[in-house]
Amino acid sequence: MAGESVWLRPRRQERQTLTLDRIVAEAVALLDTEGEARLTMRRLAERLGTGSTTLYWHVKTKDDVLDLALDAVFGEVPLPDGPSGLSEPGGWRARVSELAGAWRAAMLRHPWSTGLLDRPMMGPNALSRTEFLYATLAGAGFTGPDLAAAAFSLSMYVTGSATMQTRERDATDAAMRDHLRARHAAYPTLAAHGLDHDWDETFARGLGYLLDGMTTRSGR
Amino acid sequence: MAGESVWLRPRRQERQTLTLDRIVAEAVALLDTEGEARLTMRRLAERLGTGSTTLYWHVKTKDDVLDLALDAVFGEVPLPDGPSGLSEPGGWRARVSELAGAWRAAMLRHPWSTGLLDRPMMGPNALSRTEFLYATLAGAGFTGPDLAAAAFSLSMYVTGSATMQTRERDATDAAMRDHLRARHAAYPTLAAHGLDHDWDETFARGLGYLLDGMTTRSGR
């Protein structure tokens, strides 16, 4: 675009230093619009108006960028009020459900996040959500092995659910349905019942199973 | 580029020494010993005593290799006996537990598999295990939304659990524990209770929660 005049162009931000936060934010935006495969250090640098090598001043490897981007997603998950209060009995269930729902929603907003789940979730945002979960469940009466099992079950459920839903959306639905229907002899039950269901409802119902089972053991 | 996956394409005739099965088996071995990052078409070809370009006769892209390798892992999961029989009430619970345990074990034997979970699990081995799950749950009395929720909950639980355990093992335990303990002020409950637990027991206990909650709804 040579014809563009200076006056119509936003003035180039002088002295706008490249910060880690800007890099991460742009990485998230790039992942959102183009997906994980298209995230390269060169492309990311280009979007930031800089050279690719410059990024390595702020970051050691590309994996750092991915780790930070993943934790940024977790940062979008609001923490419910009253984390560990013993307010009314059963209040823990509402708070846990709220966290699980918000957590799932954040991951679905950034589908690439499910592909990054194999790697330690040790960022501050991930840890503080996990801490909230532990604290809430501990306040509900879970202790020892029950506490660990309850917390992990919920995490597994949320992340596993987001992964499955994302995956299904990626598979071009039509092709998959045709494929399944064409093999309904080999997979009769699956072909008959596995295709049409509402993800939101399935998630909520399964979460209900899990929480029901946990309630029996919690005592409160 | 996206549309069709390996499963939808007719399998190419193979008669010579290099077969698709050999490629997949070698890919699994390579992934087991060196991890996903080290799986390269060149390296894989070298292990097979051939040139890298030859692989592309049997396979369209590298993703095909990964899809096939993942399905090979699922093929290691034995199907419990009597998939859909209505034998004794509650028998479905034992069969579902058995499948879940074997499924988890297979994924833990091949830790790289958890990193491939974001992609359609449409291979024959994955589908037949899912079919078994659906059939068993349908035989237990689940229908409609309850069937979908029960089946998905269990899948999410198994895959999510394998992912979390694998991830934790990758993170050099010592570093992670130090990191958490150093921040016990920010994450008190997590630092106090989140470190020491037996994965097998945590898995079994959480699965118990889920199955308990499901039992209430199943009627049998």
Next chain:
DNA sequence: GGTGTACCGGATCGCCGATCCGGTACACCG
């Protein structure tokens, strides 16, 4: 005016996935 330090980027290295295109072995037909 000098100097240290925080930041930037052109050039380059080794490796990757993928493709082009010319080969080779062998079944099958005349």
Next chain:
DNA sequence: CGGTGTACCGGATCGGCGATCCGGTACACC
């Protein structure tokens, strides 16, 4: 037995990648 098609193989190559080397530049502070 000789020809021919088809299934299979791989050297050379292309564009792109993550990462590093090392020489620059702007600015705070003395």
